[in-house]
Amino acid sequence: MEKEFVKSITAMDKDFAQWYTDVVTKADLVDYSSVRGSMIIRPYGYALWENIRDALDGMIKETGHENVYMPLFIPESLLEKEKDHIAGFAPEVAWVTHGGSEELAERLCVRPTSEVLFCEHYKNIIHSYRDLPKLYNQWANVVRWEKTTRPFLRTLEFLWQEGHTAHETDEDAHEETKRMLDVYATLLEDYLAVPVVKGQKTEKEKFAGAKFTYTVESLMHDGKALQSGTSHHLGDGFAKAFGINYLDREGKLQHVHQTSWGMTTRVIGALIMVHGDDRGLVIPPKVAPTQVMIVPIAQHKEGVLDFAYGLKERLSGAFRTGIDASDKNPGWKFNEYEMKGVPVRLEAGPRDIEKNQVVLVRRDTGEKLIATLDEVEEKLGALLTDIQQNLFDRAKELLEKKTSVAENMEQFKERLESNPGMIKAMWCGKRECEDKIKEETGATSRCIPFEQEKVSDTCVCCGGKAESMVVWAKAY
Amino acid sequence: MEKEFVKSITAMDKDFAQWYTDVVTKADLVDYSSVRGSMIIRPYGYALWENIRDALDGMIKETGHENVYMPLFIPESLLEKEKDHIAGFAPEVAWVTHGGSEELAERLCVRPTSEVLFCEHYKNIIHSYRDLPKLYNQWANVVRWEKTTRPFLRTLEFLWQEGHTAHETDEDAHEETKRMLDVYATLLEDYLAVPVVKGQKTEKEKFAGAKFTYTVESLMHDGKALQSGTSHHLGDGFAKAFGINYLDREGKLQHVHQTSWGMTTRVIGALIMVHGDDRGLVIPPKVAPTQVMIVPIAQHKEGVLDFAYGLKERLSGAFRTGIDASDKNPGWKFNEYEMKGVPVRLEAGPRDIEKNQVVLVRRDTGEKLIATLDEVEEKLGALLTDIQQNLFDRAKELLEKKTSVAENMEQFKERLESNPGMIKAMWCGKRECEDKIKEETGATSRCIPFEQEKVSDTCVCCGGKAESMVVWAKAY
Ligand SMILES: [Zn+2]
Ligand SMILES: [Zn+2]
Numbered sequence: 001m002e003k004e005f006v007k008s009i010t011a012m013d014k015d016f017a018q019w020y021t022d023v024v025t026k027a028d029l030v031d032y033s034s035v036r037g038s039m040i041i042r043p044y045g046y047a048l049w050e051n052i053r054d055a056l057d058g059m060i061k062e063t064g065h066e067n068v069y070m071p072l073f074i075p076e077s078l079l080e081k082e083k084d085h086i087a088g089f090a091p092e093v094a095w096v097t098h099g100g101s102e103e104l105a106e107r108l109c110v111r112p113t114s115e116v117l118f119c120e121h122y123k124n125i126i127h128s129y130r131d132l133p134k135l136y137n138q139w140a141n142v143v144r145w146e147k148t149t150r151p152f153l154r155t156l157e158f159l160w161q162e163g164h165t166a167h168e169t170d171e172d173a174h175e176e177t178k179r180m181l182d183v184y185a186t187l188l189e190d191y192l193a194v195p196v197v198k199g200q201k202t203e204k205e206k207f208a209g210a211k212f213t214y215t216v217e218s219l220m221h222d223g224k225a226l227q228s229g230t231s232h233h234l235g236d237g238f239a240k241a242f243g244i245n246y247l248d249r250e251g252k253l254q255h256v257h258q259t260s261w262g263m264t265t266r267v268i269g270a271l272i273m274v275h276g277d278d279r280g281l282v283i284p285p286k287v288a289p290t291q292v293m294i295v296p297i298a299q300h301k302e303g304v305l306d307f308a309y310g311l312k313e314r315l316s317g318a319f320r321t322g323i324d325a326s327d328k329n330p331g332w333k334f335n336e337y338e339m340k341g342v343p344v345r346l347e348a349g350p351r352d353i354e355k356n357q358v359v360l361v362r363r364d365t366g367e368k369l370i371a372t373l374d375e376v377e378e379k380l381g382a383l384l385t386d387i388q389q390n391l392f393d394r395a396k397e398l399l400e401k402k403t404s405v406a407e408n409m410e411q412f413k414e415r416l417e418s419n420p421g422m423i424k425a426m427w428c429g430k431r432e433c434e435d436k437i438k439e440e441t442g443a444t445s446r447c448i449p450f451e452q453e454k455v456s457d458t459c460v461c462c463g464g465k466a467e468s469m470v471v472w473a474k475a476y
Numbered sequence: 477m478e479k480e481f482v483k484s485i486t487a488m489d490k491d492f493a494q495w496y497t498d499v500v501t502k503a504d505l506v507d508y509s510s511v512r513g514s515m516i517i518r519p520y521g522y523a524l525w526e527n528i529r530d531a532l533d534g535m536i537k538e539t540g541h542e543n544v545y546m547p548l549f550i551p552e553s554l555l556e557k558e559k560d561h562i563a564g565f566a567p568e569v570a571w572v573t574h575g576g577s578e579e580l581a582e583r584l585c586v587r588p589t590s591e592v593l594f595c596e597h598y599k600n601i602i603h604s605y606r607d608l609p610k611l612y613n614q615w616a617n618v619v620r621w622e623k624t625t626r627p628f629l630r631t632l633e634f635l636w637q638e639g640h641t642a643h644e645t646d647e648d649a650h651e652e653t654k655r656m657l658d659v660y661a662t663l664l665e666d667y668l669a670v671p672v673v674k675g676q677k678t679e680k681e682k683f684a685g686a687k688f689t690y691t692v693e694s695l696m697h698d699g700k701a702l703q704s705g706t707s708h709h710l711g712d713g714f715a716k717a718f719g720i721n722y723l724d725r726e727g728k729l730q731h732v733h734q735t736s737w738g739m740t741t742r743v744i745g746a747l748i749m750v751h752g753d754d755r756g757l758v759i760p761p762k763v764a765p766t767q768v769m770i771v772p773i774a775q776h777k778e779g780v781l782d783f784a785y786g787l788k789e790r791l792s793g794a795f796r797t798g799i800d801a802s803d804k805n806p807g808w809k810f811n812e813y814e815m816k817g818v819p820v821r822l823e824a825g826p827r828d829i830e831k832n833q834v835v836l837v838r839r840d841t842g843e844k845l846i847a848t849l850d851e852v853e854e855k856l857g858a859l860l861t862d863i864q865q866n867l868f869d870r871a872k873e874l875l876e877k878k879t880s881v882a883e884n885m886e887q888f889k890e891r892l893e894s895n896p897g898m899i900k901a902m903w904c905g906k907r908e909c910e911d912k913i914k915e916e917t918g919a920t921s922r923c924i925p926f927e928q929e930k931v932s933d934t935c936v937c938c939g940g941k942a943e944s945m946v947v948w949a950k951a952y
Contacts, residue, residue: 031597031600031601033546033547033593033596033597034551034596035547035549035550035551035584035593038547038548038549039547040544040545040547040593040597041544041545042544043543043544043612046542046543046544046545047542047543049545050543066519066523067519067522067523067526068516068517068518068519069516069517069522069525069635070509071509071511071514071515071516071632071633072514072586072617072619072633073511073514073570073632073633074511075511091576091577092576093575093576094549094572094574094575094584095573095575096570096572096573096586097571097572097574098570098573098583099570099571100566100567100568100569100621101567107574108511108570110548110572110586117509117511117516120509120510121507121509121516124507125507136519140617141548141616141617143548145575145576156547156549157547157549159545
């Protein structure tokens, strides 16, 4: 037996950023490369992404959307057609200036998002109300020239889906904007076990070119918020800039009303920072690449490996099942699959075989259970359901614990300091107050929640008449 | 009822290139954009790609490979590490020189293929024979700066998978090279119903940096060949350039042996040009986005639409089933779904309902069948199997009909002229003869087939001693 040292990670409380870096690399999710700010998504990380992608893709198709694929490059003149949009994205795009040895007559940007390409296409294919709605989605890589990067959270290139739809009326587009935000909330809460706050972005924080932006915001273990998915009502601004017209039911020429919405590999960062602990990753069963990992005990003894492989065969139909029959010792293996956040470890040794049983150990609580062979599927299924629910409940509790109310700036600062997390506070609606809060506290407006509470009568910043309750937080 | 004009396409025999363009655009597979040489893959085209991708991804995973994701950009210095490789790709890459408003210190190429990124990563993660083999695959977009482009066949950007593996021995890598070529052959023959010739590329035609390249070549309706998938034995050239070493079972430091293999959206071009006819696309049932399209007849009559929707509901569990209940007339619909290559049309009108039956019309032969309601699943299933087989048989027959033997250059030219297609001819192995054949006939060496036949004793070009039989053809 080869001696293997247990990998160790920095404690969360000691250095959360280092804890995160340790987890993503030591759990084999990513590796770095010589390409600045880009990451290699390793097999374990990519299998996790495939599960998330497939769940989301299923919901996107169920709600009537079709997948398409648009070009990677956007000619500069096309990007410039919608003025707010180009102003928002120009500072952070990568430019292709040469093809082979030739300099290009017009430079091409590597798509940071694909609104303008969809608009150009929609102009070609939409003519009548009969062509509407157009409900398209694309899975793609996009590039934004970020200065500071961290795996999953902020990278030069990332993977995402971007939905782009066109509708007859503003109301139809509004319905779509809400519908897709709900799909994102379902993915986060029901699959990733990450509770979210749903709401609208302020004017300052909305998407470049949008009428308004809806968002789902989640809260990490360190009290920072993470924007986890956004859905934009684009109004008819792009339609006017691109001339996307249709003949309506009365034969009148109208502009279409559009939406766009996106969710990215960033949600893996949310999953890690919401559920992870000092032993590593904790992955919710619904998206876990491996739901149960079989670790044979005293595997050199007769019958153990046969028994373990028999279980693997038997369980694989119903659960994503792994087995580690390598010659590393069980202690190393326990540590490794805890680090990788596998929801359940199944131990099977000579004494278990004798008693016709196995031991199930849950990752979230460390609790051990005995299951006899005839009840193993049933108990395992129930355990996975319970783990999924427990992760959500724990995260929900944390979100509530880390949410404070502030009525004035003194309270705001004190509470953000003593209990880092989300601050609910009233806002007058003025940009100056929003800017001032950021400047003085480091917290930004995360959203104006759909579920409003009147926590005070006056703006937390200026004391003026309050317009709405805003959730504020420091954010990734 | 709105009047709709039937879309028409150019006849194949009249202008094959125009026929192809008509089919890809009028069957709604692609659209053009203002991005030169790139295509928009529309919902119908993308659904076809998803089916092909999922079938191939399943086989790639079954053979033990794992999916990963590598960065889009490659620093110039990294691309330059393997000399043959950079020489092959430098003339056709796109260069990013600016990020936002800053000029980059080192320019980045948009990946034309990812060997060097995998090599850099393998150097990091491979240390011992215990780490081998590494069997990785990636689904991605790549860019090659092509001058002349055509949808699917040759585009600036295309979608593909690229496998990259590392092994202990040259033999292991050789086995892998063969295994993945067989996977490609299976995908083409069993799913796309496209028969292939398997063989090895000549030195001239092999991949830049490879020891040798295996290929599957298929033959289009117009007698031109299409390289449909390649599998490269990379030897240890990249390992030496990148320093990818491992401690072998005897504790000695060794270079790994590598392979890479790729298949692209190009195979959609093969499918179109092998099976299509003057009425449009013909899609093999196994990858068809819609396998059966229900067209209600006299749908304004009572009960017809209910009946048709009932069938849709009933058949959807077992078959990818569509329904067109729009107010376009049945003639338009027949034409539309023939154009789109849907394998089976199901007609249901008042008289069919009365008789408890439906009419099934196959796209490949136009043959009509009556199926009573209690046998519709069974007959439909058998029909789809039969269509799949018939498409392959027809294509195989065409391939054989369009394959000639030539013993000298006069025969070569005459046969290529009178029966455009593949020419089997002996070759001495010299580059000069290969070049001369291309210059005089326009045909290139497609491969040295694994199944050799001695069609003559001497080289078709120089009359020298023949080394092997080569298949030659004009190619896309
Ligand atoms: Zn205020
Ligand atoms: Zn010769």
